Amino acid sequence: MxxxxxxxxxxxxxxxxxxxxxxxxxxxAARGRRGWLSAPLIYTLSLSVYCTGWTFYGAxxxxxxxxxxxxxxxxxxxxxxxxWWFLLRKLVRIGREQRITSIAxxxxxxxxxxGSLGVAVTLLxxxxxxxxxxxxxxxxxxxxxxxxxxxGTAPGAAVTGLWFAVGLALFxxxxxxxxxxxxxxxxxxxxxxxxxxxxxxxxxxxxxVFVVWGVAQGPAELFSRLPNGGLPDAAIFGPRWVTVMFLxxxxxxxxxxxxxxxxxxxxxETHLATAAWAFPAYLALxxxxxxxxxxxxKTVLPEGANPDLYVLTLPIxxxxxxxxxxxxLGGFSAATSMVIVATIALSTMxxxxxxxxxxxxxxxxxTQISGDVRSVVLTARRVSIVLVLALGYVYYLLTGxxxxxxxxxxxxxxxxxxxxxxxxxxxxxxGANRSGALAGIGVGFxxxxxxxxxxxxxxxxxxxxxxxxxxxxxxxxxRPQALFGLPAPDPLVHSVFWSLLFNTAAFVGAxxxxxxxxxxxxxxxxFVDVFRKTSADPVILGRSATAEDLFTLAQRFLGTESAHAMxxxxxxxQGKPGGLPEADDDLIARVERALTGSVGAASAHAMVGQIxxxxxxxxxxxxxxxxxxxxxxxxxxxxxxxxxxxxxTAEQLRSANARLQALSDQKDAFLSQVxxxxxxxxxxxxxxxxxxxxxxxxxxxxVARFVDIIHGEAQRLTRLLDEILDLSFLExxxxxxxxRMVRLGDVIGRAVTSTEGLRQTAGAAILVxxxxxxxxxxxxxxxxxxxxxxxxxxxxxxxxxxxxxxxRAAAGSDRATVEVQDSGPGIPPDQWGRAFxxxxxxxxxxxxxxxxxxxxxxxxxxxxxxxxxxxxxxDSGARFELTLRRRLEEVPQAAE
Amino acid sequence: xxTERQDLAQRAFRRRNRQDRAAFVPALGVMLLVSPLLDxxxxxxxxxxxxxxxxxxxxxxxxxxLLTWRLARMLGGR
Numbered sequence: 007m008x009x010x011x012x013x014x015x016x017x018x019x020x021x022x023x024x025x026x027x028x029x030x031x032x033x034x035a036a037r038g039r040r041g042w043l044s045a046p047l048i049y050t051l052s053l054s055v056y057c058t059g060w061t062f063y064g065a066x067x068x069x070x071x072x073x074x075x076x077x078x079x080x081x082x083x084x085x086x087x088x089x090w091w092f093l094l095r096k097l098v099r100i101g102r103e104q105r106i107t108s109i110a111x112x113x114x115x116x117x118x119x120x121g122s123l124g125v126a127v128t129l130l131x132x133x134x135x136x137x138x139x140x141x142x143x144x145x146x147x148x149x150x151x152x153x154x155x156x157x158g159t160a161p162g163a164a165v166t167g168l169w170f171a172v173g174l175a176l177f178x179x180x181x182x183x184x185x186x187x188x189x190x191x192x193x194x195x196x197x198x199x200x201x202x203x204x205x206x207x208x209x210x211x212x213x214x215v216f217v218v219w220g221v222a223q224g225p226a227e228l229f230s231r232l233p234n235g236g237l238p239d240a241a242i243f244g245p246r247w248v249t250v251m252f253l254x255x256x257x258x259x260x261x262x263x264x265x266x267x268x269x270x271x272x273x274x275e276t277h278l279a280t281a282a283w284a285f286p287a288y289l290a291l292x293x294x295x296x297x298x299x300x301x302x303x304k305t306v307l308p309e310g311a312n313p314d315l316y317v318l319t320l321p322i323x324x325x326x327x328x329x330x331x332x333x334x335l336g337g338f339s340a341a342t343s344m345v346i347v348a349t350i351a352l353s354t355m356x357x358x359x360x361x362x363x364x365x366x367x368x369x370x371x372x373t374q375i376s377g378d379v380r381s382v383v384l385t386a387r388r389v390s391i392v393l394v395l396a397l398g399y400v401y402y403l404l405t406g407x408x409x410x411x412x413x414x415x416x417x418x419x420x421x422x423x424x425x426x427x428x429x430x431x432x433x434x435x436x437g438a439n440r441s442g443a444l445a446g447i448g449v450g451f452x453x454x455x456x457x458x459x460x461x462x463x464x465x466x467x468x469x470x471x472x473x474x475x476x477x478x479x480x481x482x483x484x485r486p487q488a489l490f491g492l493p494a495p496d497p498l499v500h501s502v503f504w505s506l507l508f509n510t511a512a513f514v515g516a517x518x519x520x521x522x523x524x525x526x527x528x529x530x531x532x533f534v535d536v537f538r539k540t541s542a543d544p545v546i547l548g549r550s551a552t553a554e555d556l557f558t559l560a561q562r563f564l565g566t567e568s569a570h571a572m573x574x575x576x577x578x579x580q581g582k583p584g585g586l587p588e589a590d591d592d593l594i595a596r597v598e599r600a601l602t603g604s605v606g607a608a609s610a611h612a613m614v615g616q617i618x619x620x621x622x623x624x625x626x627x628x629x630x631x632x633x634x635x636x637x638x639x640x641x642x643x644x645x646x647x648x649x650x651x652x653x654x655t656a657e658q659l660r661s662a663n664a665r666l667q668a669l670s671d672q673k674d675a676f677l678s679q680v681x682x683x684x685x686x687x688x689x690x691x692x693x694x695x696x697x698x699x700x701x702x703x704x705x706x707x708x709v710a711r712f713v714d715i716i717h718g719e720a721q722r723l724t725r726l727l728d729e730i731l732d733l734s735f736l737e738x739x740x741x742x743x744x745x746r747m748v749r750l751g752d753v754i755g756r757a758v759t760s761t762e763g764l765r766q767t768a769g770a771a772i773l774v775x776x777x778x779x780x781x782x783x784x785x786x787x788x789x790x791x792x793x794x795x796x797x798x799x800x801x802x803x804x805x806x807x808x809x810x811x812x813x814r815a816a817a818g819s820d821r822a823t824v825e826v827q828d829s830g831p832g833i834p835p836d837q838w839g840r841a842f843x844x845x846x847x848x849x850x851x852x853x854x855x856x857x858x859x860x861x862x863x864x865x866x867x868x869x870x871x872x873x874x875x876x877x878x879x880x881d882s883g884a885r886f887e888l889t890l891r892r893r894l895e896e897v898p899q900a901a902e
Numbered sequence: 903x904x905t906e907r908q909d910l911a912q913r914a915f916r917r918r919n920r921q922d923r924a925a926f927v928p929a930l931g932v933m934l935l936v937s938p939l940l941d942x943x944x945x946x947x948x949x950x951x952x953x954x955x956x957x958x959x960x961x962x963x964x965x966x967x968l969l970t971w972r973l974a975r976m977l978g979g980r
């Protein structure tokens with residue numbers, strides 16, 4: 007049998023061996039020869055930190071007490087591993103892309119790099135892990151007491167526990183906080199954990215094989231020793247089965263140490279493909295002999311032996327000290343690996359989410375002061391490790407090792423399971439936001455503490471026994487272990503049900519009811535759609551940072567060499583031969599990414615934000631700028647539309663103005679013409695009238711001649727006024743027309759007859775060709791005759807001496823035309839337009855009786871009749887052509 | 903060209919199919935291990951000298967491990 011000194015020597019020797027493994031691995035990795043150190047097998051074995059001292063000793067105890075329930079502790083994680091393809095792969099991918107350093111960092115980063123969430127998760131993790139660490143100290147002390155107790159020299163459990171706590175703190179500090187790695191990997195620790203994983207598997211299988219084939223004669227003989235193979239008669243499936251299965255499944259991703267080895271220490275995503283089946287296989291192997299050992303312990307060992315220590319006491323009772331020592335080393339490995347990884351993970355979380363933010367707040371605005379911040383972070387981590395172990399030790403002393411090992415472990419599981427809604431929701435639900443996560447974790451954590459954690463002290467801490475019995479202030483509905491009077495046979499099931507129910511409800515409810523900030527929305531996209539995008543585009547902050555500031559910052563966290571390498575790399579990429587790179591968005595983003603790997607997303611974001619004088623502000627600014635830009639675009643589009651409308655309106659106005667101007671000019675010209683035309687006859691009338699008045703002695707024949715002239719001029723004046731009136735009527739469209747079907751020949755005959763006197767005076771000859779004279783046309787007889795008379799008079803006037811006038815009619819299908827041609831000099835084509843203007847006489851010779859309004863009036867009449875009057879080219883003289891309609895219904899209504 | 907395209911479609915289909923199977927394994931595990939089926943297959947009694955529940959659990963467990971092993975080899979982790 008081993009002496010206590012021998013046991014201490016073995017422990018120390020084994021520890022030195024682990025130190026050497028860790029040291030050698032780090033040296034190897036530092037030289038770039040990772041080789042098998044980054045093999046999938048090592049990754050798989052490192053996951054076995056899940057199997058702690060509790061697993062090693064407690065599973066057998068659980069099997070002895072309640073049969074197959076122990077298997078749920080391994081089946082839950084196995085089911086999670088089986089869902090590697092859509093769950094773990096996503097988690098690991100996010101972990102690498104976002105440089106996640108811990109579970110607290112993941113949740114904080116997912117919900118907008120929230121500092122408060124980081125603190126909340128860290129606190130939860132510390133509180134949840136403390137019992138667990140206490141559990142390991144307890145299992146170590148117990149095992150030492152059992153092995154060393156034989157000789158009667160075993161020290162008190164408290165002393166043993168203290169020594170273990172100190173030793174573990176030393177190992178964690180040595181290998182966990184030697185340096186700040188850019189991606190927070192601990193090759194040495196992982197290698198040591200992998201070695202320990204092999205040792206504990208071998209130890210448990212060795213004990214199992216010994217029990218089944220050494221103590222008993224094979225499994226059949228062993229199981230036949232107890233009724234029903236040692237299993238209780240009760241049904242296996244039930245609330246507790248489901249609860250424990252769920253808790254253990256949650257634990258493998260939510261426990262800080264599991265997250266550390268599975269996500270943070272993962273070197274290659276493809277390792278998951280191996281771990282997905284190899285780790286469940288490891289778990290199956292390690293639990294294969296649990297039930298046989300329990301059965302053997304129950305039958306071989308005396309009544310009252312602690313089932314939690316069967317693994318040790320069975321070999322001892324069979325007088326196999328070597329096997330007992332191996333079993334002890336297995337348990338030692340299980341406990342130490344768990345404590346080491348857990349304290350490293352927790353210290354990372356404490357330093358990143360509590361210590362660094364506090365330090366930042368204390369040194370706000372002094373980030374430019376040089377100094378190695380790394381030492382601050384490292385010191386924070388070392389202190390955290392000691393603190394975590396001290397907490398665990400205190401818890402161990404408080405609970406005094408009274409509770410069964412397994413139940414303490416499950417309390418811790420239930421604590422970290424409060425992260426499940428926020429974690430899973432964060433991975434798959436874009437709408438999950440910071441308020442939801444804070445509310446869910448807060449409510450779940452509070453309920454867990456109230457219904458499970460505090461009652462675990464059995465009235466010695468915070469909750470007095472009276473409250474446990476009767477509820478606070480005697481309110482039975484609030485009894486910690488029977489909330490709302492729900493009959494709960496099992497405090498664990500009761501606590502998990504209520505805490506997760508309210509946790510999930512608060513998480514979903516608060517997420518739905520609150521609006522996430524921009525950074526949260528961007529991070530949610532980066533997490534949920536991690537497989538959909540190719541490169542991460544981090545939020546770009548303000549640009550007021552200088553490259554020097556950023557270099558100083560990076561240097562203080564990464565060390566001078568790493569920072570220098572990184573900055574020269576970026577400078578080269580920017581095409582600069584040497585010196586510092588430009589402080590562009592890319593540089594800022596890379597510095598933030600590098601820092602994220604060291605101190606977590608929230609702290610890195612805050613620090614870079616401080617240097618860039620931005621913090622959270624620029625994001626709001628960006629949003630505001632985006633809003634403003636959108637408004638400007640909208641506004642300018644509106645302006646463009648408006649200006650288009652305005653310019654078209656202006657165009658219309660301009661043309662209208664031009665028309666008005668032309669009309670006004672026409673009117674002016676018309677008035678001056680009219681006054682001129684009126685003036686001429688008035689002058690002659692006045693002068694003759696004056697002569698008649700001044701000279702009464704005039705001969706009667708003279709008087710008669712003068713009176714004739716006055717009469718003629720007055721007639722001409724009347725005619726002129728009639729014509730002006732007529733034209734004004736026609737132009738305004740107020741002329742009344744008496745439209746009906748008229749025989750063309752009748753109208754022409756009437757016009758010819760009317761102008762007979764005029765023609766004879768001028769000696770003009772007229773020829774009316776006998777074609778289409780019977781054609782009926784739409785006309786007002788008097789008006790059409792007026793037009794023809796006008797044209798004939800014109801022909802007489804301008805047709806030269808002895809004018810020859812020819813009138814010819816023609817009938818089309820719906821139109822009829824009448825031509826009036828004279829034998830005069832004609833009108834040059836460039837003056838055709840003027841011919842129809844008012845008062846425009848084409849030549850200076852004016853015949854009495856014409857005011858030059860004939861053609862304009864004629865044209866207006868023709869328009870009113872629905873026809874046309876135009877000049878046509880001819881070989882001799884002026885040729886006017888009248889166009890007339892042949893159908894009545896076509897006459898436009900405007901003629902009214 | 904056409905056969906190539908068919909081949910691509912076929913491969914895409916197979917890959918998707920494997921992913922679906924990979925997603926189905928944990929679901930199958932839940933159906934077999936976290937349901938009253940446990941009490942149907944894992945009742946009292948001994949088979950080959952071992953408790954039925956014990957055998958059932960470990961056989962299902964081993965089956966799921968084998969399934970995942972095959973799928974992981976086919977999917978290759980990427």
